[in-house]
Amino acid sequence: MTIQFNDETFRDDYSFRNSDWAIKRFPFPFHEDSYMYAVNMEQHRGGPEGSVYEKRFDVDEHYVSEMRDRAMVLADDPLRCQSLPHMTLAGWDLLELIMVSKSEDYPDLFELHRDGNQWRWINKPLGIDDSFTFLDETTLPYGPMEYITRQTQGDFCVLDQRDDMLWMDAGMVTTQADWSLDFDIGMNFFEWHAPVPLAHEKGIFVRALKFLLNIQQGAPARRLNWTMTVNPLLDTSPENYHKWGIQKTTLTPENIGSKQHLRVELQTFFRLPRSNALVFPIRCYLCSFQDLMTMPKWGRRLHRVVRDLPEELATYKGFIDNRPMMLDYLSQFDDGQPTSPGVWPDFETEPPLKT
Amino acid sequence: MSKFQFPESIKSRPVYGTLEPRPGKAHLFVADAEGAEAIIEVAARDAGLMAKAHIIYIPKGADFADKLHALNPAQFYEGPTYAASVQRLRHVLENAHQGLQVYLTGTEGLMGQAQNEAMQAGIPHTAIQTEHRGSVARRMQCVHCKGITEDVMTDPFVCSHCGLNLFVRDHYSRRLAAYQGVCIDAEDPGNVPEPVELYK
Numbered sequence: 001m002t003i004q005f006n007d008e009t010f011r012d013d014y015s016f017r018n019s020d021w022a023i024k025r026f027p028f029p030f031h032e033d034s035y036m037y038a039v040n041m042e043q044h045r046g047g048p049e050g051s052v053y054e055k056r057f058d059v060d061e062h063y064v065s066e067m068r069d070r071a072m073v074l075a076d077d078p079l080r081c082q083s084l085p086h087m088t089l090a091g092w093d094l095l096e097l098i099m100v101s102k103s104e105d106y107p108d109l110f111e112l113h114r115d116g117n118q119w120r121w122i123n124k125p126l127g128i129d130d131s132f133t134f135l136d137e138t139t140l141p142y143g144p145m146e147y148i149t150r151q152t153q154g155d156f157c158v159l160d161q162r163d164d165m166l167w168m169d170a171g172m173v174t175t176q177a178d179w180s181l182d183f184d185i186g187m188n189f190f191e192w193h194a195p196v197p198l199a200h201e202k203g204i205f206v207r208a209l210k211f212l213l214n215i216q217q218g219a220p221a222r223r224l225n226w227t228m229t230v231n232p233l234l235d236t237s238p239e240n241y242h243k244w245g246i247q248k249t250t251l252t253p254e255n256i257g258s259k260q261h262l263r264v265e266l267q268t269f270f271r272l273p274r275s276n277a278l279v280f281p282i283r284c285y286l287c288s289f290q291d292l293m294t295m296p297k298w299g300r301r302l303h304r305v306v307r308d309l310p311e312e313l314a315t316y317k318g319f320i321d322n323r324p325m326m327l328d329y330l331s332q333f334d335d336g337q338p339t340s341p342g343v344w345p346d347f348e349t350e351p352p353l354k355t
Numbered sequence: 356m357s358k359f360q361f362p363e364s365i366k367s368r369p370v371y372g373t374l375e376p377r378p379g380k381a382h383l384f385v386a387d388a389e390g391a392e393a394i395i396e397v398a399a400r401d402a403g404l405m406a407k408a409h410i411i412y413i414p415k416g417a418d419f420a421d422k423l424h425a426l427n428p429a430q431f432y433e434g435p436t437y438a439a440s441v442q443r444l445r446h447v448l449e450n451a452h453q454g455l456q457v458y459l460t461g462t463e464g465l466m467g468q469a470q471n472e473a474m475q476a477g478i479p480h481t482a483i484q485t486e487h488r489g490s491v492a493r494r495m496q497c498v499h500c501k502g503i504t505e506d507v508m509t510d511p512f513v514c515s516h517c518g519l520n521l522f523v524r525d526h527y528s529r530r531l532a533a534y535q536g537v538c539i540d541a542e543d544p545g546n547v548p549e550p551v552e553l554y555k
């Protein structure tokens with residue numbers, strides 16, 4: 001299927017919309033009616049046709065507009081993209097991984113032609129046709145990581161691996177759930193996770209790190225994380241929190257269905273071949289409450305998850321003040337019927353909402 | 356007592372120890388304020404060490420310079436501020452030979468910044484010791500304007516660069532040697548709680 005790219009905004013007038021296709025394939029993150037942090041990792045080896053898990057780097061209808069938003073964020077604050085000097089080789093590794101994956105997975109959108117180190121990259125949706133010398137930085141308009149991640153949805157952390165530890169030594173971070181690359185750069189796995197509640201005590205980070213250190217080339221992994229965002233704002237950065245924080249107070253019982261968004265991150269992990277670094281793409285998907293409610297199973301489940309979420313998590317995720325209003329809204333979509341196991345909407349088989 | 360037991364809540368904060376005299380060809384001490392007391396204790400435990408020691412000391416109003424001088428270190432420098440001393444510190448680190456032992460003591464801000472200088476100069480972390488002494492004030496980076504405010508004693512506080520009211524997030528960057536300050540009244544402009552003293 002060819003993708004119709006939306007012309008939309010993630011700021012100011014917020015013209016972002018999900019098509020029916022995008023709603024159906026939204027990565028709903030709850031496989032049961034409750035949620036707690038866990039080492040929820042699995043192999044990233046494709047998934048059902050059309051799902052966001054199918055391709056190595058999912059491209060969807062928001063691609064072109066998301067890249068425009070990223071360019072605006074970077075123009076305002078170039079510190080959102082940083083790479084410590086020893087990370088350039090990992091940047092080339094990443095460029096190669098993305099160019100090869102996208103040209104194989106979306107041959108109608110992306111082409112890569114290689115003749116030794118002479119490469120030609122064609123990105124049709126963004127109208128790019130560049131020839132350059134692989135591993136020669138002077139032949140690209142940006143460093144390799146910045147060049148390719150200006151053309152790829154999702155944030156990217158590139159982790160150096162040394163002393164049995166991962167170090168956040170490079171990244172492109174413009175669609176983050178309220179954390180700062182500029183503050184975290186150079187930190188290790190435990191340090192950058194310091195503000196997360198409960199998970200350290202549960203031993204989650206120790207086990208997660210062990211798993212990550214052992215990820216092999218060609219055997220990527222993935223997990224989901226989620227939070228809540230008022231308005232489809234991609235750049236929920238701490239840097240700009242003093243500007244966007246106020247938007248959280250604009251929810252009303254009338255507008256919550258369209259304004260409140262579930263924000264899901266599809267996080268993947270790839271080992272890079274030359275540098276032995278690990279790349280961690282964090283792909284953000286947004287879906288309004290009212291669109292989620294078109295799937296009866298998701299409506300029932302989201303109500304139960306939000307209702308029963310421990311207070312520490314609702315606070316950390318920044319929606320504790322709005323939770324009562326969310327529950328008023330969501331409870332209308334929970335008729336108490338059981339839900340089927342797993343994340344899929346099961347639209348054909350789940351009972352419609354009893355009224 | 357100038358020692359303070361930090362609560363364990365912050366996973367990104369370095370753990371500080373107690374300075375111990377170690378064998379080494381040369382010894383560099385960097386201290387501010389009450390950090391002087393930790394140096395005096397090291398000297399008391401190894402009387403020979405001071406003959407090979409270079410002390411860089413920033414008093415910050417404390418009254419220990421004479422006592423440090425009386426230890427007869429090979430070199431003694433009293434600097435008015437850390438910023439004024441850092442050129443000298445860099446020079447010493449860059450010209451250090453194998454076997455230099457580095458001792459950092461005093462406030463977190465001083466230790467964190469000096470540790471970065473030492474690491475950048477290639478001093479192995481096994482040759483660097485730290486001991487917290489004196490004020491528990493924090494060095495804060497405003498996440499919004501990136502400006503650093505030194506010696507913050509209260510939460511919330513006002514960013515000395517952009518003037519926003521910031522709360523102290525329990526997140527520490529060794530690279531910046533600073534904690535993170537985040538706007539406290541973003542969701543309710545003007546509603547700024549009374550500042551309370553840190554760790555109280």
Ligand code: HEM
Binds near residue numbers: 039040192196226227
């Ligand atoms: C190496 C790849 C990873 C990177 C770069 C990364 C980065 C981050 C960052 C920057 C945060 C925000 C912390 C803050 O509040 O400042 C975070 C949160 C979190 N991370 Fe990771 N992470 C990685 C892997 C993992 C893995 C494998 C797990 C597995 C359990 C995990 C679990 C979490 C959890 C539970 C949170 C809190 C999220 C929330 O409640 O919204 N992370 N991570």
